[in-house]
Amino acid sequence: MTTSSDIEALERGTHQDPFAVLGLHEAGGKLTVRAFLPNADKVEAIDPQSGKTIAELKTLSGGLFEGTLSRRKKRCAYLLRVEQDGRVWTSDDPYRFGPVMGELDEYLIGEGTHRHLWKVLGAHAITHEGATGVHFAVWAPNASRVSVIGDFNGWDGRRTLMRRRGATGVWEVFVPGLAEGAVYKYELLSSDGTLLPHKADPVGFGAEHPPLTGSVFRNITGHEWSDEAWMSKRADLHRIDRPISIYEVHLGSWRRVPEDGNRPLSYLEHAAQLVPYAVDLGFTHLELMPVSEYPFDGSWGYQPVGLFAPTIRFGTPAEFRELVETCHNAGLGVIMDWVPGHFPEDAHGLGNFDGTALYEHADRREGFHPDWNTLVYNYGRREVMNFLVANALYWLQEYHVDGLRVDAVASMLYRDYSRKEGEWVPNIHGGRENLEAIAFLKAMNTAVYGEVPGILTAAEESTAFPGVTTPVDANGLGFGFKWNMGWMNDTLSYLAEDPIHRKYHHSKITFGLHYAFSENFILPLSHDEVVHGKGSLLQKMQGGEHEKFANLRAYYGFMWGHPGKKLLFMGGEFAQDREWNHDSSLDWHLLERGPHRGIQSLIRDLNRFYRNTPALYELDSRHEGFEWVEETSNEESVFVWVRRGTGHSPPVLAVSNFTPVERSRRRVGVPAPGYWAERINTNAEIYGGDGRGNLGGVHSDQVAASGRVHSIEITLPPLTTLFFELTQG
Structure with missing residues (x-):
């Protein structure tokens, strides 16, 4: 009645x-x-x-x-x-229609252990009780009413009210007849009946083009992958004793189409242009700055709203899958920047989702980031941890992404990060560590490494927090790799010094080797170093134009010879000379100039030499793989070291000269007698240098130098890094 x-x-x-x-x-x-x-x-x-x-x-x-x-x-x-x-x-x-969700789904959601949360929440095409349509489900435990709205019901929140699923806090409804591309949002009333701002779907797979904020129904089922060959071998490629060289890319500004309103390339256009370019340059992986949906272009994706939706800026989820598949079939891995550290307060987003601090902390001292004016996830809430862990699995499983680089980990680990005294809440022991975030990161790494064979995770972590790449069962955070921010800061600071003063800052180069094997490191020259007034990498170098290019070439050589995997932000491979601008294309016209082409050729050859030379990667994370030959040649600003591999891999000798002074007939100790072939000379003419070198290599002499019985006499050009490989005993 x-x-x-x-x-x-x-x-x-x-x-x-x-x-x-x-x-x-x-x-x-x-x-x-x-x-x-x-x-x-x-x-x-x-x-x-x-x-x-x-x-x-x-x-x-x-x-x-x-x-x-x-x-x-x-x-x-x-x-x-x-x-x-x-x-x-x-x-x-x-x-x-009757309910759709099963009891097991309800139980796992309530328990906070539903690893495949995206298969239940969000919008899904199903056949239910003989009818085809879309099943909507959303978590909003404190709402008094939830409805789904869209063109199909005139955006009238009274028309399609949802069914509450008991204590789980989930609401669901099956809407028959809806098709791909339907735009929708959720309309919620708070517990006291207040109408809240319309919300995008937290687990939506698609979104409207910004500045529009609606979710778009996308059917992500049914894709048949053709990358079996890559997937079967990637676990071997991601070991710490394998070469990993990463090209970091912002899809919105890598290359644009000036004849079409200067628009960015689509996912499919990137597949056709970016993939062969990265392969030609010898990179092993692309790292994509965040592709999960975000409202503000100027955040570069680091303030996401739609964690489960590949941004529509470049195409649909199906087209993003095609980009990943193209990478794999070209032998290129895909790492995705992932942002579980914070989210914006946009009205259509997760903030105050059901009229309460559902995803975030209610106390702004815990739930607000002063650096970015964003909200912090409540990692201690089991449903929120479940949401984030499931999201990590989602990208790895649904899109075959090979790795996640987790942004701003340091901001997650410490409750007082960028906060003054009195502006933060200590943990239950009175300390500054964010115990809940630590538990989340461990849970995430345990889940992804346990469920998805062959993937990798990397932490952008700028402090000395212990055990970032230590396994969880050994009380570590469980990441596969960690960005070496200290190495990046120290070495760029060194290169910013006038060469005449570098002898006073020698330790900025050598200090990194004191901790180089404490974690599994990636050496990053990332986007963060070429924005906000920092200038380009080329601009950071000292001297006139010729010296700037020489400094940069020598620095790249030093980096590729240093223990640690490699990461270079786009544009660095041809020495873009202006600061990165996310609203415009890279300056591809610079490749018409010899010095820029030379840098590009150097990066190509460094990558190939690196990948083909086991001494440069097999013992990357072990002390046995590195030995200083000359660590204290401060007056000359010269550094000499040996890299070693396992088994019968020949050793590699690296020599860097960071002054504009040539060292003729410079004698350098070597670990073994024989012919030392010159494999890379950053002063070679093909790279834009002067062409001074060692005519292909040198034979060792039984002349003591650098504390070794044998040595070689070399020409060490100014502002140059040389690589020699032992080819004859």
Whole structure:
């Protein structure tokens, strides 16, 4: 029986259990259909097969229609024929369908252990009780009412109210007839009935083009991958004793199309242009700055709102998959920047989602980042941890992404990060460590390494927090790799010094070797070093134009010879001479100039030499793989070291001269006698240098130098790094 309070609640859009009133019900021994269709003039229930009317629905009040069926079957299928303002259409009735979610899903969501959360929440194409449509489900435990809105119901929050699923806090509804591309949001009332800003789907797989903020239904099922060859071997490629050289890319500004409004390339255009370019330069991986949906271009993706949606700026989820697949089939891995550290306060996002601090902390001392004016996830809430861990698995499993580089880990680890005294809350022991974030990072790494064979994770962590790359079962955070921010800061600071003063800063080069084997490091020259007034890498170098290029070449050689995997931000490979601008393309015209082409050729050769030379990577994370030959040649600003591999891999001798003075007939100790072939000379003419060198290599002499019995006499050009490899005993 429909009561006046039911009718009033439906008209106001505040009914807590619409399925108890709407749809097909038995009343007084008869089957009654009720539908809430504001502004409709006439409503009929019709047979879906014959189209014949099986009930005429009469208006009860304010958009509520009711009619008695001429049939007795309790699960009778029907459609609604609606007339309004002279228009007639037929639609199915969401309220004639039973629940979709199963008990196990409910249990796992409530427990916070649903690893595949995206397969239950969000919007999914399904066939339910014989009808095709979309199942919507969203977590909003403190809402008094949730409805899904879109063009299909006139964006009227009273029309498609959702079913509450008990104590889980999940709401769901099946909307028959919806197709790919439908735009939708959720309309929620808080616990006190306050209407909240319309929200995008936290687990939505698609979004509208910014500045529009709606979610878009995307069917992400059914893709047949063709990258089996890559997937079967990537575990071997991601070991710490393998070469990893990463090209970091911002998809919005790598290359643009000036003849088409200066738009960025699409995912498919990147597949056609970026992938062969990176392969030609010898990189092993692309690292994509965040591709999960974000509202503000100027955040570069580091303030995401749609964690499960590849940004529509460059195409659809299917097209993003094609980019990943193209990479794999070209032998190129894909690492994705992942941002579980914070999220923006945009009204359509996660903040105050159901009228409460659901995803974030209620206390702003815990739940707000002063650096970025963003909100901090409440890692201690099991459902939030589940949401984030599932998101990590989602990208790795649904899109075959090979790795996640976790942004701003240091900001997660410490409760007082960028906060003054009194602006943060200590942990339960009175300390500054964020115990909940630490537990989350461990849980994430345990989950992804446990469920997805062959992937890697990397932490952008700028402090000396212990055990970042130590396994979780040994009380570490469990990352595969860590960005070596100290190495980057020290070496760039050294190169910024006038060469005449570098002898006073010698330790900025050598200090990194004191801790180089404490973690599995990646050496990053990332986007962070070429923005916000820092200038380009070329601009950081000292001297006139010729010296700047020479300094940069020598620095790249030093980096590729140093223990640690390599990462270079786009543009650095051809010495972009202006600071990176996310709104414009890289300056590809610079490659018309010899010095820039030379840098590009050097990066290509360094990558190939690195990948083909086991001494440069096999013992990357072990002391045995590195030995100083000359660590204290301060006056000359010269550094000499040996890299070693395992087994019969020949050793490599690296020599860097960071002054503009040539060292002729310079004697350097070597670890073994023989012919030392000159493999890389950053002063070679092909790289834009002067062409001074050692005519392909030198034989050792039994002349003591650098504390060794044998030595070689070399020409060490100014501002140059040389690599020699032992080829004869």
